[in-house]
Amino acid sequence: MYKNIERIIQRHSNFTKLSMAFFYAICVSIAMNFFWQPGHIYSSGITGAAQLVASLIEKTGMPLTTPVLYFVFNIPLFIVAWFKIGHRFTIFTFYAVIFSTVMMHLIPPVRVHFDPIICAIFGGLINGMGTGMALKNNISTGGLDIIGIVLRKKTGKSVGSINIAFNLLIIFGAGFVFGWVHALYSAMGIFINGAVIDAVYTSHQRLQVMIVTDQPKEVINCVQKSLRRGITIVHDAEGAFKHEEKTILFTIISRYEMHDFEEAIHLSDPYAFVSITEVFKLMGHFYEPKVE
Incomplete structure (x- = not known):
């Protein structure tokens, strides 16, 4: 019975991950063909690098389009993800890249030329939403997401910030190819993309929690039952209003765990x-669920 339940849960998890991989593919394809390409705006990361290289070799007549280069550039990063992050993570990342490559070819680019600022804003918003949702479901969109996750484990920096830091070369490339005005628009789009990723993908954001309670055992048991978090206990605190004995509890949670934490506090005290x-x-050890 338990094995059947585990299989159902696993199938549901796999279906969710595949759905998010396809959702990202739709988002990046719309951002690319509706906004970035018409507005001469470069994306962030490997997608932007693929755009840049495709633009440079376009006049040579070589059949290397942005989607093809996007897939080729991701191949070495699949290897990094396989050994440094997790096998299932890499498999679903591969699906996300394949879906994106295909959808970029299938979704036709629009013929209407929007203002470059509109292209930068909406391209960053749509792609950031797709990337953030994919990361939130423990899959990557390839490219700098993989590098960002690996470096975040070592440095604690947010994925969006790492993404922005790696894109300075893309911005300079946009300046040399399309002019520095478009480089500015590309920088705007990259910043918006990184900000939306950080807003959606909240599991890396850390929060310090201080709890003042007269029922410490109930609170500790309920919080640790809901969340895998260590708690520091400060005894013999005193409330200044009624001079009642209190206990102060300290812990660190991720923003993604906020809802579960609030429920635990409501139930316990x-x-x-x-x-x-x-x-x-x-600084120090902070438990993060393993990405598989």
Whole structure:
């Protein structure tokens, strides 16, 4: 019975990941063919590098389009992901790249020329949404997402920030090929893309939680049952209003766990005082679920 349940859960997980891979493929294809290509805007990461190289060799007549180069550039990154991140992660990333390559060819580019600023804004929004949703479901869109995840494990930097840092060369390439005005528009689009990724993909964002409670055992049990988090206990605290004995609890959670944490507090001690602040830097061990 339990094996049947596990199989059902696994199938549902696989279907969700494939759906997100296809969702990303639709997003990047719309961003590419509706906004980036017509507006001469470069994307971030490997997609932008593929655009840049395709633009440089376009006049030679070589049959190397942006989708083809996008797939070719991702091949070495599949190897990195296979050994550094996880096998299932790499397999579904491969699906995302294949779907994207095919959809970029199938979705026809629009003939209407939008304002380059509109192209930069909407291209970044749509692609960032697709990338963030893919990462949120533990799959990658290829390219710098893989590098970002690997480096995030070592440095703690956000995926969007790493993505932006790697794209300076893309911006300079856009300046040399299409002019520095379009380089500025590309930089705007890359920034928006990274900001939307960080807004959607919240599991890397850390929050410090301080809980003041008179029911510490119930709170600790409920929080640790819902979340795999260590908790630091400060005994013998005193409330200044009624001079009642309190206990202060400290822990670190990810923003993605906020809903589960709030439910745990509501069940264990709805009258607890809770303060939540963003963490600027985190040193020491912080448990992250393994990406498979």
